[in-house]
Amino acid sequence: MDQNKLLSQLNAFTRRAHTLDEVYLFDVILCDNEIDRDGDCFSDSALAELQKRFVGVTGIFDHDPRSGNQNARIFRTEIVTDPERKTKTGQPYRCLKANAYMVRTDGNADLIREIDAGIKKEVSISCAVGKQICSVCGADRLKAPCSHIKGRTYGGKLCYTTLDCVNDVYEWSFVAVPAQRGAGVTKTLGGKQTDPEKEMLRDACEKANQLLDQLTDDLRKDVIRLCYRNGESVYAKVLADSTIHMDAGALSRLKHSLLTGIQAAEGGRTAPQLMPEQDQPKSLTEYRVGGKTEV
Ligand SMILES: [Zn+2]
Incomplete structure (x- = not known):
């Protein structure tokens, strides 16, 4: 014009x-x-x-x-x-x-x-704005905050917030x-x-959450490996599939139970849970690849 x-x-x-x-x-x-x-x-x-x-x-x-x-x-x-x-x-x-x-x-x-x-x-x-809608679940974050994190992808769906109802x-x-x-x-x-302080806190929380997600994923993989340690039975599959809904605490408890069970089954053998935490995934891989079940 x-x-x-x-x-x-x-x-x-x-x-x-x-x-x-x-x-x-x-x-x-x-x-x-x-x-x-x-x-x-x-x-x-x-x-x-x-x-x-x-x-x-x-x-x-x-x-x-x-x-x-x-x-x-x-x-x-x-x-x-x-x-x-x-x-x-x-x-x-x-x-x-x-x-x-x-x-x-x-x-x-x-x-x-x-x-x-x-x-x-x-x-x-x-x-x-009166509404902040989550792209993944449709929740209004102002009224009922959901657990989806902006910038991440859930089942192929990018999470972002749509701002609506400008008042x-x-x-x-x-x-x-x-x-x-x-x-x-x-x-x-x-x-x-x-507020810059709030921004910093939010960033720190986000980083911590990402780390927790990654550790939870690692833990889940460990547990799934343990589930299939003795072959792919129906029970092993049900247990392995159920881990998708578990948080870090539940996964950790399950991992402990499985390791205790393995230790009991293997009698006097040196059990993996006696090793330092960081060595466990490696030793589990060895068990799986090398020789399963000498029970
Ligand atoms: Zn959501």
Whole structure:
């Protein structure tokens, strides 16, 4: 859209006639429907709601000490669809584009040059959403958090959260590091700034969970090996299959029971559970490959 047409839209919006010398017009991508680095994406209806609510909202440049009262305001928004480009979930790519203006002053000449030069192009938005839907099980994480972890795959299904039911928007601002890959957007859900301490805790929890998952998988493999140690009977298969539903604690107890049983069956032989924990998988493999059952 050309500048004069935009200017007439702005003047209709502000009910005061500005000239192109007085105002600086620019556009920003506020957000899109791609999964961002937090593992979130906006639903189509959320984008439509954001489109309505962001008209008239003020942008801030608070990271800049020179900013003072340098404000920009959105006077027009539109949803732009790129049918050629698909999101990770296979949807046509859609983004929320906004036209903003600033009244030119001596104080914001530098800022305008930076926006023009594309130095300032990453935008963050603050909004509140009423629903955060898990892509795997459909649970609303706000009401009933599920155990699925964003970014992981469950049965071939990528876990991410769809943000829906936008019930408020707060502000938008230029930032250094965007969360949304395509749009150059970070977002603050619920209108609160993210707490760095909480973020660190969340990262630590996620790492610990990943490690626990891996150890549980290893433990499960050990137990399955032990189940089939004496051949593939129906009982061995039932027991081995049941491990899929067991957590680390249950697997550990089962492993201990199986090893105790093996030790009892083998009489005086040196039993594997007397070896250090880290040697067990190796020794079990040897048992399985080398010589099963000298009982
Ligand atoms: Zn879920």
